[in-house]
Amino acid sequence: MKNLLSDRINSLPTSATLAMAAKARELKTQGIDIIGLSLGEPDFNTPDFIKDAAIQAINDNYNSYSPVDGYAELKDAIILKFKRDNNLDYKPSQIVVSTGAKQSIANVAQVLLNPGDEVLLPAPYWVSYSAITTLCEATFKEIPSSIENDFKITPQQLEEAITPKTKMIFFNSPNNPSGTIYSETEYRALAEVLEKYPDIFILSDEIYEHINYGAKNFSFAAIPSMYDRTITVNGVAKAFAMTGWRIGYIGAPEWIAKACTKMQGQITSGTNCIAQRATITALNESPDRIQYMVDEFKVRRDLILDLLNDIEGFKTNVPEGAFYVFPNVSYYFGKTLRGKTINNATDFSLYLLEEAHVATVTGEAFGNADCIRISYAASQEQIVEALKRIKAALS
Ligand code: GLU
Numbered sequence: 001m002k003n004l005l006s007d008r009i010n011s012l013p014t015s016a017t018l019a020m021a022a023k024a025r026e027l028k029t030q031g032i033d034i035i036g037l038s039l040g041e042p043d044f045n046t047p048d049f050i051k052d053a054a055i056q057a058i059n060d061n062y063n064s065y066s067p068v069d070g071y072a073e074l075k076d077a078i079i080l081k082f083k084r085d086n087n088l089d090y091k092p093s094q095i096v097v098s099t100g101a102k103q104s105i106a107n108v109a110q111v112l113l114n115p116g117d118e119v120l121l122p123a124p125y126w127v128s129y130s131a132i133t134t135l136c137e138a139t140f141k142e143i144p145s146s147i148e149n150d151f152k153i154t155p156q157q158l159e160e161a162i163t164p165k166t167k168m169i170f171f172n173s174p175n176n177p178s179g180t181i182y183s184e185t186e187y188r189a190l191a192e193v194l195e196k197y198p199d200i201f202i203l204s205d206e207i208y209e210h211i212n213y214g215a216k217n218f219s220f221a222a223i224p225s226m227y228d229r230t231i232t233v234n235g236v237a238k239a240f241a242m243t244g245w246r247i248g249y250i251g252a253p254e255w256i257a258k259a260c261t262k263m264q265g266q267i268t269s270g271t272n273c274i275a276q277r278a279t280i281t282a283l284n285e286s287p288d289r290i291q292y293m294v295d296e297f298k299v300r301r302d303l304i305l306d307l308l309n310d311i312e313g314f315k316t317n318v319p320e321g322a323f324y325v326f327p328n329v330s331y332y333f334g335k336t337l338r339g340k341t342i343n344n345a346t347d348f349s350l351y352l353l354e355e356a357h358v359a360t361v362t363g364e365a366f367g368n369a370d371c372i373r374i375s376y377a378a379s380q381e382q383i384v385e386a387l388k389r390i391k392a393a394l395s
Contacts, residue, residue: 012135016127016365020349024359035386037374038359040176040324042241044293050240050282057277066270069261070097070249074276077283078249081234085209085287086219088232090251096260097279099271101207101235101248103264106132108203108231108250109168111259113138117167122153123367124177124326126205129170130367138167142367147328150317151178155189162193168201169194171220174208177326177366177373179301179319181215191223202230207248208322210239210287213298215320221251228253238322239290240282245275297323300376300383307387311394323377326363330370337394345372356393358386 003010020038027034045051069075075095082088098104105128113119115137121129123142133140143161145151158169171190173182182190194200204220221230235248250260270276304325308314313331332342338355342348346362349372353359363371376383 008135013127013131013365015131016361020353020359020361023353027353027357032357034353034357034359035378035382035389036359037376037378037383037386038361040238040322040375040377041243042238042293042323042377043379044241044296046241046245047282047289049285049289050242050278053281054274054278057274060277062273062277064273066273066276068265068270069257070095070270071273071276071280074280074283077280078251081283082232082251086206086217086222086232088219088221088227088251091254093254094251094257095249096252096257096264097247097249097271097276098260098264099248099268100237100246101205101233102128103246103268103271104233104235104248104250104260105129105170105203105205106135107260107263108233108252108256109133109136109138110263111256112201113167116165118163118165120158120161120166120169121367122169122171124151124175124363124371125170125367126172126176127361127365129172141166144368145178147315147317147371151175151180151326152182152186153190155193158190159193162197162200166197166200168203170203170205172205172208173218174212174319174321176208176322177324177361177363177371178317179322179324179326180317181212181320182218184216184218187218187220188223191220191226195225198229200229202226203233204230205233207233207235207238209234210290211294211297211323212321213294213301231256236279236282239287239293241293242275242279242282245272245278247271247275247279297376300378300380301325303380304374304376304383304387307384307391311387311391313394323375325374325376326366326368326371327374328370329372332394345369348372352390352393356386356389358389 024036113136117138231252237243315328349362361373
């Protein structure tokens with residue numbers, strides 16, 4: 001049949017993380033015992049105190065449209081959270097609640113980017129940053145990093161990447177997929193470069209801030225010269241095991257928040273009212289309530305690093321946050337395993353799926369073709385079994 005779809009959708013890549021998760025799910029329904037280490041999704045239940053708040057909201061008859069930018073009480077909880085966790089001051093008019101941090105990011109891109117604008121992506125980066133940029137008919141430029149430098153970019157690289165067309169940089173720390181956390185000093189050094197280019201906006205995606213194994217968190221907007229051009233993105237999915245509840249939010253200059261509300265008003269309206277009410281409870285509580293999950297993720301990180309070290313050809317950094325490892329597997333490129341030639345990270349990831357029945361994601365989708373992403377948001381038993389299978393498939 002003739003392709004009648006728009007150029008827009010034809011040029012959009014499928015989300016590699018979601019595609020791999022769907023593939024793993026499909027194989028599972030066929031009875032194949034797949035271990036899914038592809039999706040960045042905590043395997044914990046949402047804490048009871050949050051579930052109770054949602055049940056209460058249903059019983060209190062929260063069933064109507066909410067304000068497009070979110071309930072006033074939720075905005076208050078977000079303002080409290082920004083102050084408590086990030087030392088950031090926002091007013092209610094600077095907050096917009098959306099259907100997941102992904103929509104928050106898409107809103108910001110839609111309201112700031114014009115066709116032909118350039119977006120800087122420190123690589124590796126989350127798969128949807130590039131796709132969302134493409135949807136806005138803007139172009140993206142990758143700033144490469146290496147495992148030797150803990151997947152961090154330098155101020156000099158940033159300076160060299162900037163052109164008169166640069167409109168925005170997508171910054172993500174703790175990083176998906178590398179787990180890298182930039183220190184305050186490193187933030188300030190990057191900000192010093194950006195100070196020379198007042199027309200560049202910073203989208204600071206801090207969704208993994210609580211999944212942190214001891215490094216000090218910092219926010220771009222906490223640097224006074226950056227505050228007026230930084231959009232701070234966060235949400236409850238990762239920290240509170242609420243991925244399916246779909247709540248993300250931004251703190252931003254008022255004129256950008258207003259534009260995002262206008263955009264959202266035409267596309268989705270206010271997000272799910274029950275999830276918003278539950279999020280009020282989640283954010284008003286101390287982050288100590290979710291520390292048990294972070295502690296467990298740290299145990300799993302150490303476990304998976306140990307197990308990977310024991311397999312030939314995996315080179316890793318030590319992720320300080322998030323729940324991914326991003327090993328360089330280029331050692332295997334050009335080799336033939338069980339009759340299959342591995343030319344790149346995509347071949348390697350597919351090989352692991354087919355021969356070890358372990359789902360990972362190719363690094364190509366994250367802007368680094370030498371690596372694969374392994375999520376350790378899975379039980380210790382699953383991690384041990386998955387790495388045992390990988391080792392066997394590669395030996
Ligand atoms: N952000 C998560 C991941 O990277 C969830 C899937 C997605 O939205 O990409 O796995």
